[in-house]
Amino acid sequence: MGLCQSEEAKDQSKRNRSIDNKIRDEARAEKNTFKLLLLGAGECGKSTLMKQMSFLDSIDRISNPTYRPSDHDILLTRIRTTGVNEQTFTINAMKFRVFDVGGQRSERKKWIHCFENVDSIIFVAAASEYDEVLFEDGETNRMVESMRIFESICNSRWFLNTSIILFLNKKDLFEEKIKRTSIRVCFKEYDGKEGFQTYEHSMAYIKQKFVDLNANPQKMIYVHETCATDTDQVQMILDSVTSIIVQTSLGRSGLY
Numbered sequence: 001m002g003l004c005q006s007e008e009a010k011d012q013s014k015r016n017r018s019i020d021n022k023i024r025d026e027a028r029a030e031k032n033t034f035k036l037l038l039l040g041a042g043e044c045g046k047s048t049l050m051k052q053m054s055f056l057d058s059i060d061r062i063s064n065p066t067y068r069p070s071d072h073d074i075l076l077t078r079i080r081t082t083g084v085n086e087q088t089f090t091i092n093a094m095k096f097r098v099f100d101v102g103g104q105r106s107e108r109k110k111w112i113h114c115f116e117n118v119d120s121i122i123f124v125a126a127a128s129e130y131d132e133v134l135f136e137d138g139e140t141n142r143m144v145e146s147m148r149i150f151e152s153i154c155n156s157r158w159f160l161n162t163s164i165i166l167f168l169n170k171k172d173l174f175e176e177k178i179k180r181t182s183i184r185v186c187f188k189e190y191d192g193k194e195g196f197q198t199y200e201h202s203m204a205y206i207k208q209k210f211v212d213l214n215a216n217p218q219k220m221i222y223v224h225e226t227c228a229t230d231t232d233q234v235q236m237i238l239d240s241v242t243s244i245i246v247q248t249s250l251g252r253s254g255l256y
Helices: 002-031 046-057 071-076 105-110 127-131 142-154 171-177 199-211 231-252
Strands: 033-040 084-091 094-101 120-126 163-169 221-225
Touching (some): 046 084, 046 094, 120 142, 127 199, 171 199
Protein backbone atom coordinates (compact mmCIF):
# COMPACT_ATOMS: atom_id res chain seq x y z
CA MET A 1 0.00 0.00 0.00
CA GLY A 2 2.81 2.35 0.93
CA LEU A 3 4.62 1.57 -2.34
CA CYS A 4 1.45 2.33 -4.31
CA GLN A 5 1.06 5.70 -2.60
CA SER A 6 4.72 6.45 -3.25
CA GLU A 7 4.28 5.80 -6.99
CA GLU A 8 1.15 7.96 -7.07
CA ALA A 9 3.02 10.74 -5.29
CA LYS A 10 5.83 10.54 -7.85
CA ASP A 11 3.36 10.69 -10.73
CA GLN A 12 1.60 13.67 -9.17
CA SER A 13 4.91 15.42 -8.58
CA LYS A 14 5.85 14.84 -12.22
CA ARG A 15 2.53 16.27 -13.41
CA ASN A 16 2.97 19.29 -11.15
CA ARG A 17 6.44 19.97 -12.56
CA SER A 18 5.10 19.68 -16.09
CA ILE A 19 2.32 22.16 -15.32
CA ASP A 20 4.75 24.57 -13.64
CA ASN A 21 7.09 24.39 -16.65
CA LYS A 22 4.21 25.06 -19.02
CA ILE A 23 3.08 28.07 -16.98
CA ARG A 24 6.64 29.47 -16.99
CA ASP A 25 6.96 28.94 -20.76
CA GLU A 26 3.63 30.67 -21.40
CA ALA A 27 4.59 33.56 -19.11
CA ARG A 28 7.91 33.94 -20.94
CA ALA A 29 6.16 33.90 -24.32
CA GLU A 30 3.61 36.45 -23.10
CA LYS A 31 6.39 38.75 -21.90
CA ASN A 32 7.95 38.66 -25.37
CA THR A 33 4.65 39.36 -27.13
CA PHE A 34 3.69 42.92 -28.08
CA LYS A 35 0.03 43.74 -27.45
CA LEU A 36 -1.72 46.15 -29.81
CA LEU A 37 -5.18 47.65 -29.59
CA LEU A 38 -6.86 48.35 -32.94
CA LEU A 39 -9.47 51.10 -32.62
CA GLY A 40 -11.63 53.30 -34.80
CA ALA A 41 -15.20 54.25 -35.60
CA GLY A 42 -17.42 51.87 -37.55
CA GLU A 43 -16.69 51.33 -41.25
CA CYS A 44 -13.23 52.95 -41.05
CA GLY A 45 -11.46 49.92 -42.57
CA LYS A 46 -9.75 48.53 -39.49
CA SER A 47 -11.25 45.06 -39.95
CA THR A 48 -9.84 45.03 -43.49
CA LEU A 49 -6.46 45.93 -42.00
CA MET A 50 -6.82 43.06 -39.52
CA LYS A 51 -7.54 40.64 -42.37
CA GLN A 52 -4.50 41.90 -44.31
CA MET A 53 -2.31 41.29 -41.26
CA SER A 54 -3.69 37.78 -40.97
CA PHE A 55 -3.02 36.99 -44.63
CA LEU A 56 0.48 38.50 -44.49
CA ASP A 57 1.17 36.32 -41.47
CA SER A 58 0.18 33.29 -43.60
CA ILE A 59 1.81 34.43 -46.85
CA ASP A 60 3.92 31.28 -47.30
CA ARG A 61 0.85 29.08 -46.98
CA ILE A 62 -1.34 31.27 -49.18
CA SER A 63 1.27 31.66 -51.95
CA ASN A 64 1.69 27.89 -52.25
CA PRO A 65 0.21 26.67 -55.60
CA THR A 66 -1.73 23.99 -53.70
CA TYR A 67 -3.34 26.55 -51.36
CA ARG A 68 -7.01 26.11 -50.57
CA PRO A 69 -8.80 28.55 -48.23
CA SER A 70 -9.24 27.12 -44.75
CA ASP A 71 -12.43 27.58 -42.73
CA HIS A 72 -10.57 30.31 -40.80
CA ASP A 73 -9.67 32.13 -44.04
CA ILE A 74 -13.29 32.06 -45.21
CA LEU A 75 -14.54 33.20 -41.82
CA LEU A 76 -12.14 36.15 -41.85
CA THR A 77 -13.62 37.45 -45.11
CA ARG A 78 -17.16 37.44 -43.75
CA ILE A 79 -17.07 38.48 -40.10
CA ARG A 80 -18.34 41.87 -38.96
CA THR A 81 -16.53 42.95 -35.81
CA THR A 82 -18.67 43.01 -32.68
CA GLY A 83 -17.15 42.81 -29.24
CA VAL A 84 -13.44 41.97 -29.24
CA ASN A 85 -11.71 39.99 -31.97
CA GLU A 86 -8.22 38.80 -30.99
CA GLN A 87 -5.58 37.58 -33.46
CA THR A 88 -1.93 36.61 -33.01
CA PHE A 89 0.57 37.45 -35.75
CA THR A 90 4.29 37.21 -36.36
CA ILE A 91 5.70 40.28 -38.10
CA ASN A 92 9.44 40.56 -38.77
CA ALA A 93 10.06 37.60 -36.43
CA MET A 94 8.23 39.36 -33.59
CA LYS A 95 4.99 38.16 -32.07
CA PHE A 96 1.99 40.46 -31.75
CA ARG A 97 -1.43 40.04 -30.16
CA VAL A 98 -3.87 42.41 -31.81
CA PHE A 99 -7.25 43.21 -30.29
CA ASP A 100 -9.81 44.56 -32.76
CA VAL A 101 -12.67 46.26 -30.91
CA GLY A 102 -16.07 46.78 -32.53
CA GLY A 103 -16.37 50.33 -33.81
CA GLN A 104 -20.11 50.92 -33.56
CA ARG A 105 -21.31 53.16 -30.74
CA SER A 106 -22.89 50.25 -28.89
CA GLU A 107 -19.46 48.57 -28.68
CA ARG A 108 -17.36 51.45 -27.34
CA LYS A 109 -18.20 51.02 -23.68
CA LYS A 110 -16.25 47.74 -23.82
CA TRP A 111 -12.94 49.35 -24.79
CA ILE A 112 -11.20 51.15 -22.04
CA HIS A 113 -10.95 49.14 -18.85
CA CYS A 114 -9.62 45.95 -20.48
CA PHE A 115 -6.61 47.29 -22.35
CA GLU A 116 -4.59 49.68 -20.21
CA ASN A 117 -1.44 47.54 -20.51
CA VAL A 118 -1.21 47.37 -24.30
CA ASP A 119 2.11 48.37 -25.88
CA SER A 120 0.57 50.57 -28.53
CA ILE A 121 -2.72 51.68 -30.07
CA ILE A 122 -3.39 51.69 -33.80
CA PHE A 123 -6.25 54.10 -34.43
CA VAL A 124 -7.86 53.95 -37.87
CA ALA A 125 -9.83 56.89 -39.29
CA ALA A 126 -11.24 56.94 -42.81
CA ALA A 127 -9.92 60.10 -44.47
CA SER A 128 -12.55 59.82 -47.20
CA GLU A 129 -15.51 60.08 -44.82
CA TYR A 130 -15.30 63.83 -44.23
CA ASP A 131 -18.60 64.36 -46.09
CA GLU A 132 -20.47 61.29 -44.77
CA VAL A 133 -22.69 60.74 -41.75
CA LEU A 134 -22.93 57.94 -39.22
CA PHE A 135 -25.12 54.95 -39.94
CA GLU A 136 -26.31 55.03 -36.32
CA ASP A 137 -28.00 58.43 -36.35
CA GLY A 138 -27.89 59.68 -39.95
CA GLU A 139 -26.68 63.10 -38.79
CA THR A 140 -23.23 63.08 -37.17
CA ASN A 141 -20.33 63.65 -39.54
CA ARG A 142 -18.12 60.54 -39.63
CA MET A 143 -14.86 62.50 -39.53
CA VAL A 144 -16.06 64.52 -36.54
CA GLU A 145 -17.03 61.29 -34.78
CA SER A 146 -13.60 59.75 -35.46
CA MET A 147 -11.91 62.82 -34.04
CA ARG A 148 -14.07 62.66 -30.90
CA ILE A 149 -13.14 59.04 -30.31
CA PHE A 150 -9.47 59.70 -31.06
CA GLU A 151 -9.39 62.59 -28.58
CA SER A 152 -10.99 60.51 -25.82
CA ILE A 153 -8.57 57.61 -26.38
CA CYS A 154 -5.49 59.79 -26.82
CA ASN A 155 -6.11 61.67 -23.58
CA SER A 156 -7.54 58.81 -21.54
CA ARG A 157 -5.94 58.19 -18.15
CA TRP A 158 -5.69 54.53 -19.15
CA PHE A 159 -3.35 55.32 -22.05
CA LEU A 160 -1.19 58.16 -20.72
CA ASN A 161 2.06 56.36 -21.61
CA THR A 162 0.81 54.39 -24.60
CA SER A 163 2.12 55.29 -28.06
CA ILE A 164 -0.55 55.94 -30.68
CA ILE A 165 -0.22 55.21 -34.38
CA LEU A 166 -2.85 56.95 -36.49
CA PHE A 167 -3.83 55.43 -39.83
CA LEU A 168 -5.64 57.89 -42.08
CA ASN A 169 -7.19 55.16 -44.16
CA LYS A 170 -8.95 54.97 -47.54
CA LYS A 171 -6.52 57.46 -49.02
CA ASP A 172 -7.36 56.21 -52.53
CA LEU A 173 -11.01 57.17 -52.08
CA PHE A 174 -9.97 60.46 -50.48
CA GLU A 175 -7.77 61.31 -53.46
CA GLU A 176 -10.70 60.91 -55.85
CA LYS A 177 -13.29 62.61 -53.64
CA ILE A 178 -11.16 65.70 -52.92
CA LYS A 179 -11.28 66.57 -56.63
CA ARG A 180 -15.04 67.07 -56.32
CA THR A 181 -15.76 67.95 -52.68
CA SER A 182 -13.72 70.21 -50.41
CA ILE A 183 -13.06 69.22 -46.80
CA ARG A 184 -14.79 72.48 -45.87
CA VAL A 185 -18.00 70.44 -45.60
CA CYS A 186 -16.45 69.12 -42.38
CA PHE A 187 -13.97 71.86 -41.45
CA LYS A 188 -15.69 75.22 -42.00
CA GLU A 189 -12.53 77.13 -41.08
CA TYR A 190 -10.46 75.40 -43.77
CA ASP A 191 -8.91 77.75 -46.33
CA GLY A 192 -10.65 76.53 -49.45
CA LYS A 193 -9.11 78.98 -51.89
CA GLU A 194 -8.25 77.75 -55.34
CA GLY A 195 -5.01 75.78 -55.27
CA PHE A 196 -5.44 74.65 -51.68
CA GLN A 197 -7.90 71.84 -52.33
CA THR A 198 -5.20 69.42 -53.39
CA TYR A 199 -4.76 65.96 -51.91
CA GLU A 200 -1.52 66.96 -50.18
CA HIS A 201 -2.80 70.17 -48.61
CA SER A 202 -6.13 68.67 -47.52
CA MET A 203 -4.56 65.53 -46.06
CA ALA A 204 -1.94 67.59 -44.20
CA TYR A 205 -4.74 69.70 -42.72
CA ILE A 206 -6.62 66.62 -41.48
CA LYS A 207 -3.42 65.16 -40.02
CA GLN A 208 -2.80 68.33 -38.04
CA LYS A 209 -6.40 68.43 -36.78
CA PHE A 210 -5.95 64.96 -35.28
CA VAL A 211 -2.49 65.66 -33.86
CA ASP A 212 -3.75 68.86 -32.22
CA LEU A 213 -6.24 66.79 -30.20
CA ASN A 214 -3.34 65.34 -28.19
CA ALA A 215 -3.17 67.22 -24.88
CA ASN A 216 0.11 65.61 -23.77
CA PRO A 217 3.19 67.22 -25.39
CA GLN A 218 5.30 64.22 -24.30
CA LYS A 219 3.16 61.75 -26.26
CA MET A 220 4.12 61.14 -29.87
CA ILE A 221 1.43 60.58 -32.49
CA TYR A 222 2.74 58.65 -35.50
CA VAL A 223 0.64 59.24 -38.64
CA HIS A 224 0.43 57.10 -41.78
CA GLU A 225 -1.71 57.56 -44.88
CA THR A 226 -3.05 54.13 -45.74
CA CYS A 227 -5.11 52.05 -48.11
CA ALA A 228 -5.98 48.87 -46.21
CA THR A 229 -6.81 47.00 -49.42
CA ASP A 230 -3.28 47.54 -50.79
CA THR A 231 -1.34 44.54 -49.47
CA ASP A 232 2.09 45.83 -50.52
CA GLN A 233 1.54 49.16 -48.80
CA VAL A 234 0.18 47.49 -45.68
CA GLN A 235 3.34 45.37 -45.50
CA MET A 236 5.61 48.43 -45.74
CA ILE A 237 3.61 50.32 -43.13
CA LEU A 238 3.59 47.34 -40.76
CA ASP A 239 7.38 47.20 -41.04
CA SER A 240 7.51 50.84 -39.96
CA VAL A 241 4.93 50.31 -37.21
CA THR A 242 6.89 47.34 -35.85
CA SER A 243 9.99 49.51 -35.51
CA ILE A 244 8.01 52.27 -33.75
CA ILE A 245 6.43 49.85 -31.27
CA VAL A 246 9.71 48.15 -30.42
CA GLN A 247 11.54 51.47 -29.93
CA THR A 248 8.71 52.84 -27.78
CA SER A 249 8.62 49.72 -25.62
CA LEU A 250 12.38 49.77 -25.14
CA GLY A 251 12.23 53.48 -24.31
CA ARG A 252 9.60 52.84 -21.65
CA SER A 253 11.91 50.21 -20.17
CA GLY A 254 14.87 52.61 -20.21
CA LEU A 255 16.70 50.47 -22.77
CA TYR A 256 16.53 52.82 -25.76
